[in-house]
Amino acid sequence: MLNRVILIGRLTRDPELRYTPAGVAVTQFTIAVDRPFSGSNGEREADFIPVVTWRQLAETCANYLRKGRLTAVEGRIQVRNYENNEGKRVYVTEVIADNVRFLESNREGSQRDESYSGGEGYAAGGGGGGYNRPSQQQPSRNSNVDPFKDDGRPIDISEDDLPF
Amino acid sequence: MLNRVILIGRLTRDPELRYTPAGVAVTQFTIAVDRPFSGSNGEREADFIPVVTWRQLAETCANYLRKGRLTAVEGRIQVRNYENNEGKRVYVTEVIADNVRFLESNREGSQRDESYSGGEGYAAGGGGGGYNRPSQQQPSRNSNVDPFKDDGRPIDISEDDLPF
Amino acid sequence: MLNRVILIGRLTRDPELRYTPAGVAVTQFTIAVDRPFSGSNGEREADFIPVVTWRQLAETCANYLRKGRLTAVEGRIQVRNYENNEGKRVYVTEVIADNVRFLESNREGSQRDESYSGGEGYAAGGGGGGYNRPSQQQPSRNSNVDPFKDDGRPIDISEDDLPF
Amino acid sequence: MLNRVILIGRLTRDPELRYTPAGVAVTQFTIAVDRPFSGSNGEREADFIPVVTWRQLAETCANYLRKGRLTAVEGRIQVRNYENNEGKRVYVTEVIADNVRFLESNREGSQRDESYSGGEGYAAGGGGGGYNRPSQQQPSRNSNVDPFKDDGRPIDISEDDLPF
């Protein structure tokens, strides 16, 4: 009924941009969010939270975010599950972001903080601006094909998750 | 740096109240949150999100929440990981709640919505009111004992997660 | 850069649906949110927070919300200011909602919780479905006319606030 | 029942630290939050949102925040009202913060982002650390004295708002 997450933290690595077979951009990254208290051994711990963005927002994140950057993420928690190759059900929890704010500029001069949003409820136009987008055809929302199926390693994110 | 989640959904089962060896109450339940759009096959899907509460709030949840009840949860995302018995690292994502609102009363008459909060930053007093709490001694925050170790099945939640 | 509000409370009155001269639906209501603590004299207080919804969401709220209903509201804080008839600047703070959840059904039978969202980032289509909408023409986003100017009493909400 | 706000923006001025007659620190500042869209005339607008912090958090904000700094604020909306000297009821809306994150360090060297929280539900200790706190006595929570009454100009914030 309502599912809202807001995180501020730092990217643990550069973001990874990929495309579904239908040509929809999707970017994944992890942000490290320091916990507000120390662990049992006194050291400061962090939660490493996987974030997924789609379409235009995915391309903007891939272009502007880098490892270590302080970033704000707004979205919803999504829990996917799939059967792994040993027949065991695996649960994957991610934040599907519809708003990402770049809290640190690209260094070299003091550009303004740039920030972009989109995602859930993002206006018409399908896959976004899509410079360097490999495929022009609109992804069929009801397609049942496994997205990423051409992809080398087995990822399990699904175009079905696309809410727009 | 900032980690905030707000969910509204329904309990998939009655909550489970347990105690760490040190006597700290912890309640777990899952809430089903309907997604705001339909899946690829047209049906309405939901995310099933595990929630953990500690201390006084754990006991209140165990006493008042039941399967199917509409509930609001406020907290933070926590990602734990442990090595399973096959030596593989397993990641567990939960919402550690510090505020839970009971949006449906206990039926039979129209009681007011009751709601309780606590958790992160909850005031003094330690393990909470603790009627029917098995152990009176205060849990040592820096204890390294495996919580729940007497417990039948292997749970992997840690007292280290206790932020208060 | 980021502005997010989530409220759960009860309507203090029935919502008020109106239309701008350009035919854009706007609904206002106030929700009472109990404070999580008691005031200095021991009594429970509440904050009375004005909420504004636009377009399709405005019409849905006008149709389904009623005084006293428990309601969740998601949106952003907006601070407007205008000069009153004594030449003094007046500040008005409202929550512009883009997501409203009806946590109590319409009584008589246990209908499903219905919930609707829209607003900021709401898809194409302009003014929404708009049964009983008085004007068919699309509101010009850059119009400078005073909305509500035909309206009896002086309201000061502005079509400029329309983010979609 | 639930009232949560998260803002990211920049201070419009240096924060103002003051003390109630009972010696409780309170800091006020305004943060400017850019709207995610342009106004009717094409220019980028912002909301100017007043923020209030209490006790230890107030002192930390006064010490570390400065005009122009990018800042994240977490709290709740509070609506106060009072009668002004013309006998008219005036409504004041503020965000009572319980968590403030300093997203920009104090320049000169790359200090870590420091961030502090407290407020609602802040642990024991009363009025906070209170270096340079003028009064040592604990504020009586149920006192009915007008806070700030010694203060030059008429402010209307009330110790009754103190939720801890």
Place this chain on the structure above:
DNA sequence: TTTT
């Protein structure tokens, strides 16, 4: 596997 993690960021500062």
Place this chain on the structure above:
DNA sequence: TTTT
């Protein structure tokens, strides 16, 4: 393994 899931709620209405």
